[in-house]
């Protein structure tokens with residue numbers, strides 16, 4: 001086992017582009033009256049209870065075409081106590097209390113099955129991570145009610161919701177491209193949800209103004225989305241989702257549409273807002289940094305199953321699949337430990353400092369590897385393997401060497417060292433790693 005890149009999945013189904021509110025229908029210039037006035041954007045069927053905030057993306061096949069940020073059907077009095085997501089220390093919901101989110105999502109498709117369990121305490125931020133086609137978006141859509149469950153359940157604060165239509169779920173969604181009504185101001189975009197939930201025009205606008213204030217967007221309240229920067233639009237979308245008072249906030253690649261610089265700022269702001277959010281948030285991301293910074297708990301999905309979950313630091317320290325090892329930048333191997341020696345399933349043995357027996361993983365970072373052109377002598381490193389350079393690439397201010405041979409591994413070295421060693425594809429090298437630089441843990 002080696003952290004070679006996961007094979008790309010050709011069947012990927014990125015979250016579908018949402019219906020553009022611009023085409024076809026005309027949401028009112030003011031937040032609509034809940035009873036009759038609103039026209040959801042584009043071809044969404046009007047929900048039974050009147051207007052809805054902008055809806056979720058259409059499914060490419062047989063799935064529901066409505067959904068998104070619905071009304072809050074769970075009374076405030078019934079809520080679990082609030083918790084600060086990044087202040088609390090519980091990586092898992094307390095076993096004695098009903099989890100705020102308790103979901104078993106099973107979706108069978110012809111070539112794909114999603115079967116995952118998600119639980120979270122109030123205030124938890126979960127990040128769903130996984131390779132393309134793993135089922136992250138499907139899981140998010142299932143939580144929103146946009147993709148029906150084949151079987152399983154979804155309970156929020158103890159209330160079963162799996163038969164509740166998307167527009168009636170207390171779920172707020174922030175889509176990757178935000179889905180703001182282009183012809184409504186930022187204020188009216190945010191006021192839309194409360195208005196749909198029955199607030200008067202004045203109330204919904206006051207609430208929207210308060211949200212914009214919290215998001216530091218008061219100066220942009222009367223701006224139309226086209227006049228907002230990417231970061232501002234993202235915050236308006238977040239405000240719009242939060243203004244419906246959701247018990248579950250879903251964020252689909254919330255930072256993906258932003259450039260690197262904006263992303264940095266918006267990530268920090270989003271972290272702050274998620275920390276204040278008292279209910280459960282679930283975000284889907286491809287970016288391990290977003291996941292590590294924003295989430296209390298990572299849920300890694302591969303092939304429709306949860307392969308590992310835990311706190312970011314636990315996952316980073318103890319990856320259990322090649323995909324995760326690669327995500328967190330570690331060389332990872334599986335083998336059988338006998339004292340300080342781990343006999344790898346495929347390849348040589350590795351000496352470690354841990355004293356273990358049985359099936360284990362061994363991991364070490366590429367920076368722990370030292371390369372030599374000649375057989376190493378006089379080194380205290382217990383592990384040395386003969387390898388060949390398969391490829392070289394720039395990795396930050398380092399060079400990353402991809403090695404094959406006795407033990408396939410990634411090694412980082414400085415540009416100067418790479419030049420001194422005359423590294424090039426096909427070059428023979430010796431790789432050494434000190435036992436103290438490895439980390440072994442039960443498989």
Ligand SMILES: Nc1ncnc2c1ncn2[C@@H]1O[C@H](COP(=O)(O)OP(=O)(O)OP(=O)(O)O)[C@@H](O)[C@H]1O
Pocket residue numbers: 011012013014015059060061062063109111112130131132133134135136137138139286
């Ligand atoms: N509406 C659909 N109808 C049929 N198959 C679908 C549909 N949506 C997704 N799939 C398939 O379900 C599987 C999971 O897709 P999904 O989009 O949930 O993965 P993902 O982890 O979000 O991937 P990515 O990171 O590429 O967005 C894939 O095999 C995909 O081809």
